[in-house]
């Protein structure tokens with residue numbers, strides 16, 4: 001059993017604090033993804049769990065034991081690095097078996113473990129090559145293989161797919177998901193790619209400037225973002241956000257553009273409060289090309305500035321109150337630039353944030 | 363009729379060819395030729411008497427030559443291994459230093475900046491049995507009450523010379539190994555930590571293999587250097603007393619210039635070149651193998 005818990009963990013580089021007291025509990029077997037923009041402290045947090053970085057304050061525990069002062073080798077973790085960090089002078093076989101060799105396992109045991117890992121990851125043919133003779137994707141698999149041979153308590157991944165091309169990344173993403181189903185181990189995975197986060201995670205941890213902003217399942221963070229940062233970070237394309245003011249059951253964006261206040265928020269906002277109205281492209285669709293949904297809708301007629309056909313659907317770009325917004329057209333027909341489309345916005349899926357704090361008003 | 367002109371590339375190469383011929387080729391041929399004559403500097407006419415391989419036969423059966431040859435190899439082995447050990451230690455320590463590292467690196471180079479002759483004089487004084495620092499220190503600390511014959515006893519004298527040589531040249535190893543440490547990627551070391559290595563195991567399995575090419579480069583350079591060691595030895599002991607510290611090059615210089623028997627000295631030179639060639643090929647092989655290991 002290896003749950004990982006972080007209690008008020010901070011990290012300082014000299015006078016500069018880059019991680020500001022984060023708390024996080026990761027259950028046994030859970031796949032947790034740390035996601036956030038560049039420089040927000042994801043790698044630093046992961047490296048503190050690994051023991052590669054000193055913990056400036058707070059406590060990290062693995063399997064209930066405080067590990068703050070243990071070197072990495074005594075934490076029973078394995079880590080996959082962004083640039084794979086394979087040992088250049090060893091063959092794939094030696095790379096895979098190295099940790100077991102250090103642990104003084106018998107030769108037959110090592111050979112067995114290496115073969116198992118190689119067959120899980122399809123490395124059989126490559127065992128006698130050196131890292132320099134492998135492609136990026138193959139190196140990536142070796143790095144994962146090196147992590148799994150040891151059957152560690154916790155796997156740590158630091159952006160393992162960021163050096164791969166788009167197609168290979170999708171493929172490896174699926175491999176990692178399968179691997180987790182096969183080996184059932186606690187995984188902490190760092191990425192700045194929100195698609196990776198959504199597809200892989202049991203729970204997503206969204207970080208910003210050294211703080212945790214929200215923790216939740218992919219659906220939770222997608223459907224209930226706690227603030228405008230999460231709303232615009234998670235989901236592709238990012239949520240449309242329009243600033244306005246509450247006035248008599250409506251949100252006034254500009255004198256010409258008003259949107260009805262979704263019913264869930266009535267009673268939660270004050271008259272005259274400055275709010276940010278948010279909705280996703282999936283909830284703004286042209287009439288006749290939308291999901292047939294019961295529930296409240298608002299009608300908008302939009303001048304299309306750009307249409308991006310994706311095959312099964314077309315992304316529509318338009319402008320509302322001077323802000324670029326995106327909508328979606330199902331069962332698409334050709335749309336020309338400048339065409340005016342009658343669209344409907346499904347209000348039940350809209351979000352309202354306090355403009356001053358950015359926090360959700362739900 | 364067209365006058366035949368040499369091709370352009372030959373014209374362009376001509377100055378180089380001439381310079382190389384004057385500086386390298388002619389002396390090489392001349393010395394090689396003279397090693398088959400009983401050439402004495404004092405009697406130029408001896409240059410024209412061909413004696414075949416007589417010089418070589420004489421050297422190969424000369425115990426003094428073989429003693430010097432063996433001593434050179436012994437000296438080289440001791441000096442190179444100790445220099446590697448100290449250089450590696452220094453480089454690893456300097457690599458850990460975070461404050462004032464640049465200054466330290468410059469200081470490291472100081473011994474290399476001195477002329478070997480001066481280093482020789484310095485250590486000749488330090489190891490002098492009457493007024494030298496070492497004996498003074500040993501005696502005033504009460505460790506010994508006799509003056510140790512640092513430059514006279516055959517074992518101690520070789521030790522003293524090796525000490526000077528090591529003092530002067532350890533920094534070559536240190537600098538080259540330090541360059542290797544700087545070029546070393548950090549990731550594999552971190553991976554090794556996670557894989558369960560103690561600091562010693564990380565060094566042994568990850569750092570050292572990465573440093574091997576740098577070590578072999580230093581070895582190649584230094585083996586050539588030490589195999590022709592002359593200046594320090596000449597100053598400190600002059601190869602004596604009674605040939606106890608005679609190395610190949612001091613013997614050669616004595617034979618050639620003091621005894622004026624240039625023909626035989628040249629023959630010695632050609633035999634001892636084999637030594638240098640052997641070490642160069644040996645370390646170069648090792649270097650290629652180490653580089654291939656790293657996938658370079």
Ligand SMILES: Nc1ncnc2c1ncn2[C@@H]1O[C@H](COP(=O)(O)OP(=O)(O)OP(=O)(O)O)[C@@H](O)[C@H]1O
Pocket residue numbers: 013018036037038039040041042043044045192
């Ligand atoms: N050795 C260091 N000294 C000083 N500051 C550092 C050091 N390492 C990282 N930082 C700072 O700590 C912050 C967090 O860095 P970290 O590497 O954790 O970011 P990240 O979230 O992993 O970003 P990315 O997605 O770009 O990898 C950054 O602002 C960075 O500048």
Ligand SMILES: [Mg+2]
Pocket residue numbers: 042043044
């Ligand atoms: Mg990072």
